[in-house]
Amino acid sequence: MIRVFGLAALGAVLAIVAGALAPAWLVFTMTKAIAFGLVALGIVGLMRGGLVSFGQGLYYCAGAYVSGLLAARFGVSEAALLLLIGAVTGAAAAALVSPLIARYRGIFFAMLTMALSMVLYGVLAKATPIGGTDGFNVPRPSFGGWTPGPESADLALYVVAVVFAAVAAALCRLYYDSGPGLVALAARENELRVEYLGASVFTVTQRNFILAGGLAGLGGALNGMALGHVDPFFSYWTTSGEVVFIAILGGYASAVAVFGAALIVELVRSFSGQYFPESWQLFLGIFLLLVIIFLPRGFGSLWAKRATGAKGAGE
Amino acid sequence: MFDVRKRGGIAALLAGAALAFGGAAQAQETFKVGIVTFLSGQAAQSFGVPAWDGGKVLIEAFNNGTAPAPYDKKGFGGMEIVPVVIDEAGGATVQVQEYRNLVQRENVDVVVGYVSSGDCLAIAPVAEELKKFTILYDCGTPRIFEDASYEYVFRTAAHATQDNVGLARYLKAKGVEVSTYAGINQDYAWGHDSWADFTAAMKQVYPEATVSAELFPAFGAGQYGTEISALLQARPDLIHSSLWGGDNQALILQGLPRGLFQRSQVVFSAGDHAMPPLGANYPEGVIVGARGAYGYMAPDTELNRWWTKLYMDAYNVIPVQAPYRMAQALTGLKLAVEKAMEANGGKKPTSEELAAAMKNFSWESPAGLIEMTNGGGHQAIQPIAFGRSMKNDAGEVVLGDIVRFPARCVNPPADMKGIDWINAGFPGAQCD
Incomplete structure (x- = not known):
């Protein structure tokens, strides 16, 4: 446990140093990558149980809207508080949905989660008082009562994002390696056997789903603040699909890899958009294909596999 | 000791040379325009692609100095226009990020863009925060200047x-x-x-x-x-x-x-x-x-005849609303840059100087007179x-x-x- 938190703290310090040295545009892209990485981290948790949700946009969007509305209409500006509110909102929404959704598997699970996220999209798109399809703007957050100027605002939010991401990744690591977390891996292999051993697959799925919802809400609140704008597109299925892709690229072997994967996807998309404005989708697609072909278990498998291999040899 | 001083002298020489070259480069300065419009997705074929088609031939004509007066100066006040084009697809989330990349990574001098009202609403506060002169060329929602006021953001087309x-x-x-x-x-x-x-x-x-x-x-x-x-x-x-x-x-x-x-x-x-x-x-x-006096309904002026011919020669189709709206942004931008350069003695204008030049400005576009009268001098009527x-x-x-x-x-x-x-x-x- 101390080792995990130690590693997380070290990673966070390194990430903050990197952020302080990075140019302004990169800081923003890294913040956005962290937000997407958090959502993807939740999907990784589900993937460990053999499930993929194509509707994390719902919890992502719910977190963004609730924290965004509190900031825009009720003057709540404390970044950490808004992030926590986003996480709680996402988790609460997922908890509400989970008894229904945890009964399903495979394609039914994926389709049902996606359908629910599109319901939220439809509702928000018609909600004219909060901007309809155009969404609304979210004011800049403050940090412990301090409202930074435009020069340092990006970096301040990035630092907060890194801290939240490090804590989230560490907690996820501990949970994944704990007994209840490992049951998910077993359920992925054989649900029936898990049930016979006395563990409830339903409970495991529900727990992972609520965790994923909370992480998605956290990511949504973070992205709303970073972008300064939220709109129903947050809940659109393409947003969910993008995050699933990040999760697949990161792979479920590592809790940290998703953040790297998110950053790489953002950078590849941005630069191919820059240099090939008319055909950037082609380049992004080729890149993703190459990763899938050569790293089918994601970036995380680059080091996670080796670690297990070493462990196996030692035993 | 002597050695070091000698080296210092060389360094000074080099620095001087660099300065001199820098100065020479400045005379042939370029003006980087970030252009954001739909190149893929539903709005591409109707709006984004024809708008950029229009922008492309217009910028070329400006750079060659072949446009009629008052647009006959080469480039923007002698500076070559270098467009950086970005696809508007992907929603406001992606656009805010790409906007920042244009400004902070590519160091564009101005950004001209945005068809989608959602993108405009999201971009405006970011432009304000980054203090970058930005023209919204197409989007329709009146909310932009009705719900907020901006220093650096302008819309060169009337709202819906x-x-x-x-x-x-x-x-x-x-x-x-x-x-x-x-x-x-x-x-x-x-x-x-x-x-x-x-x-x-x-x-x-x-x-x-x-x-x-x-x-x-x-x-x-x-x-x-x-x-x-x-x-x-x-x-x-x-x-x-x-x-x-x-x-x-x-x-x-x-x-x-x-x-x-x-x-x-x-x-x-x-x-x-x-x-x-x-x-x-x-x-x-x-x-x-x-959405304006465009295409078949454009006024019969010399400028419009020139612009229609320019577009039709290149694409063999009559320009309709999208290229006109791009043209009215670029013509306004050109005159605003040149006006700002007159005021600052011929230097490349800053975002502040451009904003001052564009505020309450008016100019003759192919579709008629554009007047920046609303939204505190930031919103056009036409x-x-x-x-x-x-x-x-x-x-x-x-x-x-x-x-x-x-x-x-x-x-x-x-x-x-x-x-x-x-x-x-x-x-x-x-x-x-």
Whole structure:
């Protein structure tokens, strides 16, 4: 446990140093990558149980809207508080949905989660008082009562994002390696056997789903603040699909890899958009294909596999 | 010791040379313009691609110095224009990120862009925060300068209020009798806002007329069978639609065989861009708007003749609203840069100097006079025209019966919100 938190703290310090040295545009892209990485981290948790949700946009969007509305209409500006509110909102929404959704598997699970996220999209798109399809703007957050100027605002939010991401990744690591977390891996292999051993697959799925919802809400609140704008597109299925892709690229072997994967996807998309404005989708697609072909278990498998291999040899 | 000093001398020499070269480079400075518009997705073929097609030939003409006066200086005040083009697809999330990349990574001097109102709303506060002179060239929502005020953000096209106010005025001017009317508009902000503006304007212009059907098919629905049945059944005198792009074409192609256009007078508030692709299939007698005096309805000026020829020579199709809106942004930007350079002694202007030059500015664009009078001098008003589709002598479907409305006839005064102005009965409108 101390080792995990130690590693997380070290990673966070390194990430903050990197952020302080990075140019302004990169800081923003890294913040956005962290937000997407958090959502993807939740999907990784589900993937460990053999499930993929194509509707994390719902919890992502719910977190963004609730924290965004509190900031825009009720003057709540404390970044950490808004992030926590986003996480709680996402988790609460997922908890509400989970008894229904945890009964399903495979394609039914994926389709049902996606359908629910599109319901939220439809509702928000018609909600004219909060901007309809155009969404609304979210004011800049403050940090412990301090409202930074435009020069340092990006970096301040990035630092907060890194801290939240490090804590989230560490907690996820501990949970994944704990007994209840490992049951998910077993359920992925054989649900029936898990049930016979006395563990409830339903409970495991529900727990992972609520965790994923909370992480998605956290990511949504973070992205709303970073972008300064939220709109129903947050809940659109393409947003969910993008995050699933990040999760697949990161792979479920590592809790940290998703953040790297998110950053790489953002950078590849941005630069191919820059240099090939008319055909950037082609380049992004080729890149993703190459990763899938050569790293089918994601970036995380680059080091996670080796670690297990070493462990196996030692035993 | 001697050695070090000698080296110092060389370093100074080098530094001097670098300065000299720097100075030489400055004389041939370039002006980087970030251009953001749809190059993929639903709005690409109707708006984004033709807009950038127009921008491309216009920038080329500016750089070669072949544009007519007052646009005859090379580039922007002698600086070569270097465009950096970005696809607007992906939603506001991606656009905010790409905007930052344009400004902070590519160091563009200005950004011109955004068709989607959602993108405009998201970009404006970011532009303000980064203090970067930014022109919103197309998006329609009045909310941008009605809900907030900005230093660095400008919109060089009138907002959507005029589209439907002008339409109602056109109906009156042409003596179209309307006792019942219906609307078919897309189920997103643009469709709802257009319908709200139109019904409000109709209440003023045709107070007796009643609404017989309000339909809001999904954006990008493509199939309008049920909606057409409902409209045929309601038999309104007039059908209003703000559908654009593929949706607009689909409605036309599906409504034609079922007699939709014979049974009711159809008006398309922003449908001119469907005319070139549909060609001779375009129904006759439809009242069409273009969000400005564009394309078939543009004024017959030397500048417009030059611009139309420039575009048609390159693409063999008449420019409609999208390239005109890009042209009015780029012509305004060119004059604003040159005005700012006159004020600062010929240096490349900063965002602050550009904003000062653009505020309350006015210029002659191919579509007529653009005046930055609203939104504290940041929001343009412009003349608008409407026409009726009809066959010309060559058998092509074009727009005739054209009526042009002056900017102050169809746009709210500077201190009023669009919808309030309509509901108050257009106070202060100058229509002569």
